[in-house]
Amino acid sequence: xxxxxxLPDRLLVAVGGNATHPPEIRGTAAEQAAIAAATGRAxxxxxxxxxxxxxxxxxxxVVGKILMRQAVSSEQVTPMTLDICVAxxxxxxxxxxxQAFENALRRAGDPRHVVCLLTQVEVDPEDPAFDAPxxxxxxxxxxxxxxxxxxxxxxxxxxxxxxxxxHVVPSPKPKHIVDISLIETIxxxxxxxxxxxxxxxxxxxxxxxxxRGLAAVIDKDLTSALMANVLGVKTMMILTAxxxxxxxxxxxxxxxxxxxxLADIKRYHAEGHFPPGSMGPKIEAAxxxxxxxxxxxxxxxxxxxxxALRGDAGTCIYKE
Numbered sequence: 536x537x538x539x540x541x542l543p544d545r546l547l548v549a550v551g552g553n554a555t556h557p558p559e560i561r562g563t564a565a566e567q568a569a570i571a572a573a574t575g576r577a578x579x580x581x582x583x584x585x586x587x588x589x590x591x592x593x594x595x596x597v598v599g600k601i602l603m604r605q606a607v608s609s610e611q612v613t614p615m616t617l618d619i620c621v622a623x624x625x626x627x628x629x630x631x632x633x634q635a636f637e638n639a640l641r642r643a644g645d646p647r648h649v650v651c652l653l654t655q656v657e658v659d660p661e662d663p664a665f666d667a668p669x670x671x672x673x674x675x676x677x678x679x680x681x682x683x684x685x686x687x688x689x690x691x692x693x694x695x696x697x698x699x700x701x702h703v704v705p706s707p708k709p710k711h712i713v714d715i716s717l718i719e720t721i722x723x724x725x726x727x728x729x730x731x732x733x734x735x736x737x738x739x740x741x742x743x744x745x746x747r748g749l750a751a752v753i754d755k756d757l758t759s760a761l762m763a764n765v766l767g768v769k770t771m772m773i774l775t776a777x778x779x780x781x782x783x784x785x786x787x788x789x790x791x792x793x794x795x796x797l798a799d800i801k802r803y804h805a806e807g808h809f810p811p812g813s814m815g816p817k818i819e820a821a822x823x824x825x826x827x828x829x830x831x832x833x834x835x836x837x838x839x840x841x842x843a844l845r846g847d848a849g850t851c852i853y854k855e
Contacts (some may be wrong), residue, residue: 550578732755798855
């Protein structure tokens with residue numbers, strides 16, 4: 536079943552954290568601005584479509600560096616809680632993307648506006664993720680460095696696929712996107728909406744309706760899937776660092792998938808083809824989206840966004 540040739544009139548695009556802050560850069564303001572500008576140029580064909588467009592983004596590398604800045608300066612400056620660090624990363628990344636997207640549009644003579652909405656996402660305080668942190672954030676360390684930060688900062692570390700030790704934080708499932716009606720209103724106005732950055736700021740709602748933040752980082756693809764389902768968006772795109780989803784990845788039998796059904800992708804997932812630390816969360820998000828009312832998920836490299844929508848690149852996962 537091939538993707539339709541017509542581009543969707545409503546679309547949610549989830550941009551990976553490496554599109555704004557790849558791990559190999561130092562992270563200077565100039566580097567981040569240059570990478571955001573390149574992202575704007577790559578996504579310009581999407582930004583110029585006459586459709587409702589919502590863009591979410593990751594924050595893993597950035598929020599990890601915010602935490603490290605706090606660790607280094609903790610004797611002089613009181614560290615902030617993780618939910619506030621997520622808010623810092625969400626606002627900073629969205630600012631760079633918003634500016635880069637509008638600059639790309641203006642150079643193309645397009646007056647379309649781009650709006651950033653700081654987004655809270657409610658989670659369950661009893662989510663099992665709080666007892667078993669798994670979400671990698673920030674730098675890679677030696678085991679000795681990891682143990683030192685565990686003692687000094689109270690952080691939890693896990694080995695990351697033999698590449699070193701990394702800080703892990705809880706990653707609860709998103710339950711409700713706060714003020715999602717505003718996201719819909721802005722999208723319907725014709726502006727591009729950047730929302731749900733870094734999976735959203737994790738909050739819990741008390742019995743009296745008051746909200747408070749929690750120490751966690753929500754998976755941005757799961758938040759994207761929930762957002763798209765609630766808004767009734769039928770097509771979701773996940774832009775990442777690889778051109779296609781593959782099974783038997785990294786082996787002589789590696790095979791890239793072009794068009795794959797929901798049933799088949801669930802079978803491949805059950806067989807263990809998509810590890811939790813890489814493609815696993817994206818496939819889980821795709822399954823949730825399709826089972827929640829979506830029709831198609833396109834997973835592709837950043838520069839292949841429009842070709843993927845036309846069926847000429849990336850992997851299309853479709854609902855039978």
